[in-house]
Amino acid sequence: MRIPQLSLFIENKPGRLAVPCRLLAQAGINIVTLALSDTQHFGILRLIVRQWQRAKEVLEAAGMVVAVTEVLAVEVADRPGGLAELLEIFAQAGINVEYMYAFTARLGAKAVMIFRFDNLDAAINALARAGINPVSPIDLYEKLEEA
Amino acid sequence: MTCQRVAADLPEAFHPVNSVDYLPRQLLRHLQSMRLRQTVAAAYQHFPLLRQRMHKQRIAPEDIRTIDDLVKLPFITKTDLTDGDPDDWLAAPKEKIVRYQTVALLPGKVFTVPFTVADLRLWHQLLVRCLAACGLERSDVVLLPGGRYLFSQAAMLSSALEALGAAVVLSPATHPDQLLPTIKRLGVSAICTPASYMLAMVEQCQRHGAELRGLALRMALLFGEPTSQQTTQRIEQAAEVKVFEFFGLDELFNPGLAGQCPVGGLHVLEDHCLAEIIDPTSGAPLPDGQSGELVLTTLGREAMPLVRYRTGVQTALVPEPCVCGRTLRCIRPIAQQGQQLLSVQGVSVWASQIEAVLQAVVGAVPPYRIVPATADGWGQVELQVEVTPQIIRDQVAALETLHAKLCEQLESAIGVAWSVRLVEPHTVGRQRS
Known part of the structure; x- marks a missing residue:
């Protein structure tokens, strides 16, 4: 249920973002989803890929520094208020969402969001109490690749 | 005459x-x-x-x-x-x-x-x-x-x-x-x-x-x-x-x-x-x-x-x-004068001082480089630090905190204001091994 996410440091300069993408493409690794968070001088590129260990090796072999963090993928009802209901669960449990981003593809009638929490275990417990199971990595990669 | x-x-x-x-x-x-x-x-x-x-x-x-x-x-x-x-x-x-x-x-x-x-x-x-x-x-x-x-x-x-x-x-x-x-x-x-x-x-x-x-x-x-x-x-x-x-x-x-x-x-x-x-x-x-x-x-x-x-x-x-x-x-x-790297605004700066700050904040000494008198202003000196496995984070805020800490500790250790820039790995030659 925990999904490994790769994070890369990228300087805020033209062409820098293309480098890791090209490296992964050359290695035949498909990027399931990504998000970029930036400041004036630098950005952090977060990647979800199925073969994350190999992706990490490829990027590190090219001299990049990669951080691996565990995140959760959670299905969100694709209707007004869907996300708000989910966030309410975390708010009530006092769990902080560090950041989140969405998938472009859907799983059936639902959207999928990636969440990074300050306390991952607490988030999993809170979701379980609310009867929600995060999407497992296998489901995530397979279903998204079928779609 | x-x-x-x-x-x-x-x-x-x-x-x-x-x-x-x-x-x-x-x-x-x-x-x-x-x-x-x-x-x-x-x-x-x-x-x-x-x-x-x-x-x-x-x-x-x-x-x-x-x-x-x-x-x-x-x-x-x-x-x-x-x-x-x-x-x-x-x-x-x-x-x-x-x-x-x-x-x-x-x-x-x-x-x-x-x-x-x-x-x-x-x-x-x-x-x-x-x-x-x-x-x-x-x-x-x-x-x-x-x-x-x-x-x-x-x-x-x-x-x-x-x-x-x-x-x-x-x-x-x-x-x-x-x-x-x-x-x-x-x-x-x-x-x-x-x-x-x-x-x-x-x-x-x-x-x-x-x-x-x-x-x-x-x-x-x-x-x-x-x-x-x-x-x-x-x-x-x-x-x-x-x-x-x-x-x-x-x-x-x-x-x-x-x-x-x-x-x-x-x-x-x-x-x-x-x-x-x-x-x-x-x-x-x-x-x-x-x-x-x-x-x-x-x-x-x-x-x-x-x-x-x-x-x-x-x-x-x-x-x-x-x-x-x-x-x-x-x-x-x-x-170069011994281990002294340069004089910033009239203050002598040694590699060991910079390295001590990096060690304290990062827990290691990543490759770094000093670029004097940059576009950031009069006499402002820039310290470029490579992002290493000890530095990389998935959160922007964590890197910004680290950046702020480096600026603050460099200023208090050396006595002049620094501009610090985090740069990609392998972009600066190691200043000193």
Whole structure:
């Protein structure tokens, strides 16, 4: 249920973002989803890929520094208020969402969001109490690749 | 004769041709040997550590007759100065000391250098000679920008310039926008400042579209920090000036130990400062032309006569006499002073200080690089730090916190504001392993 996410440091300069993408493409690794968070001088590129260990090796072999963090993928009802209901669960449990981003593809009638929490275990417990199971990595990669 | 006219006008007027700069080597040797005997006698009498070492090596002050005997003497190191009681390095009665200059000889280790009236007068004379050697004359108008950075150096330099008959322009301003009107109005012909400031000024002028070329400006007199060849070229091209470099050390005279002539030779004022080059590992003297550590012996310093002082400066003695006609020998341009990386806003910065901050904040020393005088503003120095596995985070806020911590701790450890930039791995060469 925990999904490994790769994070890369990228300087805020033209062409820098293309480098890791090209490296992964050359290695035949498909990027399931990504998000970029930036400041004036630098950005952090977060990647979800199925073969994350190999992706990490490829990027590190090219001299990049990669951080691996565990995140959760959670299905969100694709209707007004869907996300708000989910966030309410975390708010009530006092769990902080560090950041989140969405998938472009859907799983059936639902959207999928990636969440990074300050306390991952607490988030999993809170979701379980609310009867929600995060999407497992296998489901995530397979279903998204079928779609 | 020009020099007679000058002499008549100004009682203290100076002409280089009359100075020791042109003394025949044989006479200079005589003078040096005589002064060396005085230096050794005073140092032996007043410095317990030196006395102890000379006893151990069974050398008496009387054994030092000429400058050829210099190699028999033990060295004095920076650690010797900083670890001892400052009074153990004082050769004059305390009542005769009129100035103390504090200097960070080693990271976190401050030494106070004493000066008597005679020492200050000597310093003044040495500066007059250095300035005259560049071809400065009475018609020159010399700007000393940024008074607050220059401390004692500004006062010493301005009085030496005035003694030469040049007009000194003192200004607290450092920004070219504020200085340019003055430069134009007074027809400033020379700027006297540390190299990093001159470079920053040139760069700022270029960014603002201001022009330093085509003015009366003809010289840049740089002191206080080692100047790279690229910096010199950059300044000379952008401002259409000739760069003259002055070398000095805070613990002796800074500047005032060596100065450049119009031919480019960096002449050591050998009648007051005996230069040797040694192998830094074995301590053995090296032949002329070979690069090693500069060792200096003061000749004529009253409050703190130093014998074979290891400067930590890497250079070589030029074997050939300079074509300018001065008999004083030249040293090669100084690229780096020991572990000291650079001088930022007049503050010495060591690699070890930066590395200590990195170790404290990051928990390791990632590859880093210092880029002086960047686009971030006047004299602001940028530290570029590579993002390593110890630094990388998936959260922007975590990196920003780390960045802020680095800025804050660098400022408190070194005393000047820094701009820190996190850069991608393998973009800077490792500064020091």
